[in-house]
Amino acid sequence: MAHTSKNKPTDYSQPVAYDKQGRPLYAHPPAPQESSAANEAGQHPQVVYMTRPAEPLAQHISAEAKKRYEDSKKAYPGLNLSEGEYVISAVRRHPIGLVSIWAVVLAAFVATFVGLPVLLGQLFPGFADSLSGGAKANGTLFLVGLAVLYFLGGVVATVVYRGNKFFLTNESVIQNIQHHLLSQKEQTISLTNIEDASYRQNGLIQTIFNYGSLRLSTEGDETTYRFSFVADPKRQVDLLNNAVEAFKNGRPVDPNEEN
Incomplete structure (x- = not known):
């Protein structure tokens, strides 16, 4: 008596039936199921929809910051300051x-x-x-x-x-650049984008009269900004570096903090 194997594998190369025109019909192997590990790998990531308020939330500004903001607006009326932004240091060119x-x-x-x-x-x-x-x-x-x-x-x-000025605020660096009477522009750099700040003094004259140049480099576009004839450049760079560090770490920028 012949025994037939019940677990004989299906031969998908052989026809399983024929249509009315006599054309063979073949069975297709079942599609493999994706493992849970593949799902965890991110092939089917979970989509989360979040809503955003139509208007940005109002930022809390302390009473001290408001007072400094008002004082800065009075002292520098032509300066474009955002709400709660105040001037830490106003740098003018050295009289020399x-x-x-x-x-x-x-x-x-x-x-x-x-x-x-x-x-x-x-x-x-x-x-x-x-x-x-x-x-x-x-x-x-x-x-x-x-x-x-x-x-x-x-x-x-x-x-x-004297029209060329450099302002350090608790949020940004603002540079007023004037080439002649009819050419003036303003550059604003967020403290977040400042990657490096340094100063330079060359020669005996700059050392004796304590002036030099500031250099700022930004992240991303790697733009370099320079401001020459700065009085006491070391102090200005110390103030700037402290402000950048505090701003990036989420701490209040203290205008009286120096190295």
Whole structure:
């Protein structure tokens, strides 16, 4: 008596039936089931839907921060400060930069009113005596006009020089950049984006008068910002680094904190 195996595997290469046209029909193997480990691996992640308020929640601002914010708005009315933001340090350029500006103006005066007459006297002896009264008057007016232009140039250069400012707040760094009277822009960098802050002093003059340049580098786009002629640059960098560290760690920024 022949015994038939009940567990004989199915041969999926053999037809199991035929249709009306005589074409063979084949059975398909069952699709493998995904294991629970695959589900845990994230092939079928759980989707969670969360709602967000239509308006951002109001940030709590302490009474002290409000007072500092109001004081900063009064002291710097042209500065764009957000609610609760206040100025920790306002950095202006060192006055020594003005010395170089007015030294150039003085040199122009000396060259025009002393050097030029001496040069003309050597090249053209008796030239001044040969001029008529009207020619001398016109020459005097011309020299006076040059003197006025030199002085106005010094005033404009002073205004532009002092227009460059650097503000450290409890949230950001704001830099006012002025190239000339008709060119001015403002750059704002969040303390979160500041990756490195350093200062530099070169030479005996900068060391004696305690001024130098600040350098900031940001994360992501790796942009570098520089501010020159900074008085006491080490103190300013210490304040900036402390503010950045406190802001990134979620601590209140203390304007009186220094290394």
